[in-house]
Amino acid sequence: MRGHRAAVPRPHRVRARSASIAAFVVLAALVPAxxxxxxxxxxxxxxxxxxxxxxxxxxxxxxxxxxxxxxxxxxxxxxxxxxxxxxxxxxxxxxxxxxxxxxxxxxxxxxxxxxxxxxxxxxxxxxxxxxxxxxxxxxxxxxxxxxxxxxxxxxxxxxxxxxxxxxxxxxxxxxxxxxxxxxxxxxxxxxxxxxxxxxxxxxxxxxxxxxxxxxxxxxPSGPSPGSSGASFGPQDAPEDRQDRQGDRAPEVAEGTPGGTAAGPGAPPCLYDDGHPSTSASLNAYVTGYTNVEKLRGASLIPLSCVLIEQGPTDIEFFPDFSGGHLTQHSEGTLRHRGRPRTPPFQATFLTFGFTPTKATMVLEQTGPMTMDASGETSFITLFTSLETRVRVPLVLRVTALEVNGTPLEVGPDCRTERPLRSPEPDPSAYPGDHLVLSGSSTHQPPDQPTGYLLSSGGPLTGEVTIPAFTGCGTGGENLDRLLTASVSGPGNYVKQIQGQTCAVQVFNPLECTEDLQPLKIPVPER
Structure with missing residues (x-):
């Protein structure tokens, strides 16, 4: 027997201390400022x-x-x-x-x-x-x-x-x-x-x-009337958000006061005429790190916007009606300046162990992003567990390259020849090359859920193979082999952090800015 209900309620996440460590009673003193x-x-x-x-x-x-x-x-x-x-x-x-x-x-x-x-x-x-x-x-x-x-x-x-x-x-x-x-x-x-x-x-x-x-x-002076709170970050915001500093999500600038931040801050994350919202629309920021096994280093995945269409939660009841199996299918797309991609980002490595190499890259979504959650809930204990898998085909594009301080022209079409590829637990249902990220959560009321939920975010992890490169180089200089030899290969660990979503049809000031952008900015973790 199957039932159908609205999407799982969207709990507000408390500040994470560490999901893997239990509380421990230790006495210590706070030394006042x-x-x-x-x-x-x-x-x-x-x-x-x-x-x-x-x-x-x-x-x-x-x-x-x-x-x-x-x-x-x-x-x-x-x-x-x-x-x-x-x-x-x-x-x-x-x-x-x-x-x-x-x-x-x-x-x-x-x-x-x-x-x-x-x-x-x-x-x-x-x-x-x-x-x-x-x-x-x-x-x-x-x-x-x-x-x-x-x-x-x-x-x-x-x-x-x-x-x-x-x-x-x-x-x-x-x-x-x-x-x-x-x-x-x-x-x-x-x-x-x-x-x-x-x-x-x-x-x-x-x-x-x-x-x-x-x-x-x-x-001390208190908050001014009508104040919208703090913004943490560079004073020069992206032009799309320049006139909305009071409404934008808080930012932290990885730089010195008055200097240039390590990143451009939070990019715009809005539904618009090119991608209109529905009653099930969510938006969120994602960021993280991916290892590059060949280079024994890690690259920052830039703070990126993802627009999500959340599907309904289906329940297949247990025979004794003591609980049921839960499933939910949602879809999403990356969004940067109207295109399904991340903002550009840079990574610097020691190629072959001694040559400093700096690359500017973009992850481009080439097909549907699916988000499938499944699990079980008990109507007796109210305990719920969910496993979520995010699948998305991504091509890695290189837009600029510098080796040992010398720029190399990569041309307009330098990319991996296929999308990034993860081990797929169900290849017959999900054919083709794509990235697979997994996250899990548990919930025992009255406590807040722990782990990853689509609505409230959290960590997603996976492993990816970087394919060979193609189309790299200009003027007869072929850089495909250089990039393939130094970067491509299997076993690259990925850890992505998704922030709390904003439900754009139901304004919540704890989750959304006044112009319906995500309020929560996630912090990348290794």
Missing amino acids: AATAAGTQEVGVELPYVCALPSGERPATVRISAHFPGRAKAGEAFSPTDVTTTVELPAEAVADLTASKAATARAATRLGVDVTQGEAAAEATWRGTAEPVPLPESGPLTLTTTGDVPSVTGRSDGDLTFRAGGLAVDLALGAADGTATEPGSLTVDCSLAGDAPEEGLLTTVPVGPRTADPDGTPT
């Missing part, structure tokens, strides 16, 4: 975390220090300075590392930072690196990293609040003789402990002019 020189506040915070190590989940202590301005002006970018992240891992972590014959560890940290102003929110990634340190013979391992962090712009008056979130510690391991160990690297995922003081609060920066109490005491 103290004002230093005029106009600057020095922040030092100690927070309890839980880290997933090969031997299990262990408590860790994370100390974060930085200098923030005492006050900022609306529309004026600033970056926290002197940012240091210190991670103290317990002795059990050292035992895990020395078990692989490691004698040294070089750390790189990726700290998620939630930035909010009023109802607007954005996520920044604070990255830090360190020189190799020897592993201690006993006791904890202390890793201290430093690095520049994204700039922030408050577009209206009101407090900007910074809170620490999930932390990833990438460790490059070395043997005593300086050679790599096996494995040569390890990523330790850490989440904020459940009893962290003030939900990981780092500091608050007032934005706007200083006001005064009747007794003359300066006080």
Whole structure:
């Protein structure tokens, strides 16, 4: 027996701490911010975390220090300075590392930072690196990293609040003789402990002019009437959104104040006459990383817009009516300047291990994007599990190439000869070459769902083969072999993060801008 109902309700996602790590009770103190020189506040915070190590989940202590301005002006970018992240891992972590014959560890940290102003929110990634340190013979391992962090712009008056979130510690391991160990690297995922003081609060920066109490005491100004919140990012937005800064989704600029950001910010993500919306229309931003196995590196998948037509959820009831099988079929398309493709993006690698090569690329959708979810739900326990597979044929186009500082003309039609190809679990139903990304979710009310859902987003992963290149080169110079030899091949891991969707026919200020673009900007994860 089959039933039919409307699409699964679209739960609002809470801030992700780490889906893979359970809460762990650890006591720690929050060191309050103290004002230093005029106009600057020095922040030092100690927070309890839980880290997933090969031997299990262990408590860790994370100390974060930085200098923030005492006050900022609306529309004026600033970056926290002197940012240091210190991670103290317990002795059990050292035992895990020395078990692989490691004698040294070089750390790189990726700290998620939630930035909010009023109802607007954005996520920044604070990255830090360190020189190799020897592993201690006993006791904890202390890793201290430093690095520049994204700039922030408050577009209206009101407090900007910074809170620490999930932390990833990438460790490059070395043997005593300086050679790599096996494995040569390890990523330790850490989440904020459940009893962290003030939900990981780092500091608050007032934005706007200083006001005064009747007794003359300066006080922070609150949000201005009708304020639409914060925008975090470069002050020069893409021309399509230049006149909508107050309505646009928050951004984080991977650059210095007043400088050029690493990316153009959030591109427009709108339905229009060329692609009109329906009652089931959603839009969302996606981003992520893909490994390039031959080059032993990773390329950033640029922040891209996807327009989605969400299908209804079908239920096939169990014989005893205790629950049922759920299925849902949806379709989507990438959208950039009216075409089914991503924005251009750059990647720099060491080709053949020693030659710096920079390529500008575009992923072009050449056929339908399908999104199929299936799972089960219990009417007794209300527990629901879903598995989603996204399939999309994508051709990789190279629009510019630079080898060792010398530009090489690739011509107008340099591309992979076929779409990217993933292992397909059901080739008879889904023939042809295409990328396959998978995500799963569980939901046990009253808790929020965890994992990936089409409506609320989350991580999708897969593996892809990059085909040989064709059409590359001009003037008789054939670059097909160069690109094929250096890039093409199997085993390239992909991790894509989709943000919370915006349902364009049902305005929700927690999910959509006033002009019905996605409010949530996802942060790429490795």
